[in-house]
Amino acid sequence: MKDRAKTEVLLSTSDLRVSTAATTWRHVEAEYVDVVDDILATLAPSGPYAYTISPSVEEGRELPTQRIVTTYDEIAATYRNMHRFSAVVAIRPVAELHASWYSFVSGVGRGRLKTTGEETERPVIVLFPTMGSDGITGELFWGRTQQSVMPGDAADGVLASRFAVAGLHGRLLDAYRAGDVDTIVELAHPEIQTGVRDYVAHTGTLVELHTKDDLRSYLEDFYAHHTVREIDVVAQHFDDWFFFHELRWTVEARRGAQAGQVLRHHTAEYAEVSGTGLVVAHIGHGTDQLRIG
Helix, strand or coil, X not given: CHHHHHHHHHHHHHHHHHHHHHHHHHHHHHHHHCCHHHHHXXXXXXXXXXXXXXXXXXXXXCCEEEEEECCHHHHHHHHHHHHHHEEEEEEEEEEEEXXXXXXXXXXXXXXXXXXXXXXXXXXXXXXXXXXXXXXXCEEEEEECCCCCCCCCCHHHHHHHHHHHHHHHHHHHHHHHHHCCHHHHHHCEEEEEEEEEECCCCCCCCEEEECCHHHHHHHHHHHHHHEEEEEEEEEEEEECCCEEEEEEEEEEEECCXXXXXXXXXXXXXXXXXXXXXXXXXXXXXXXXXXXXXX
16 A cells, blocks of 8 residues: 555656646747737736846847846736747757756757748757646746867766856855855856846746846845755756756754744756856745644
8 A cells, every 4th residue: 555655656746747747848838829819828827927038148148138027917928029030940959858847948949030031940948837737937048158168087978068067066065065155155156147036025926137246235234044954865967058947955044033933945946157167147946834743
């Protein structure tokens, strides 16, 4: 009976993951058809939502500025504006990770400019949160900006750059576990684009940050509100230009009505990495916090 119960849990979990995958690709395929109302029909029936607008480079800056919209009306306006000028032709995945509450896809994205018919493609990474709903609650997109990769150790051969990214990831996890804000900020590009679940104001959506100073302020607030007890790696994936992870956080609340309570949440995030070993963009989402114990 015990083995049967474990199998039932496994099958139930796999059902959720398969459903998440189907929800994600239903949305992507609606993008190919290029009918905005059909695209909007693939959204979850209610928010909070989190969508990244296609980033653009602003005057005087090196990196594209990543903006985030959080309401249905903003998302609808974004899609209608984007599909007036461009169309999504294809996303060719080289990696897919599906959980009960998100899908992550990396590969090559191909688009077409409607005014000229010109098609272009580039490496992309996309996170589609679903939060277990029959629809997506977000589309968090980033296209590769850096042409160079971390050189790594020549002894690691063709995987040298990936292992270098994995090493950087390990340093960051150690810093997050220790609350070492200085190290996290030291490893960030001056214009790092950050969009992560807001666990300070608890808005249910993402904070939008555009510099390492913004990142420092948010992290200092986060650690003023939480003591990290443990961070467990649930999933991780390394390429030569980015990393992805799902983490399980166990924290103790330090302030407010929950002070002293032990809480747990998951985050799923990706980060582009420069050839000099700096985090260029750190974007993702997270679950609600639940009390444990």
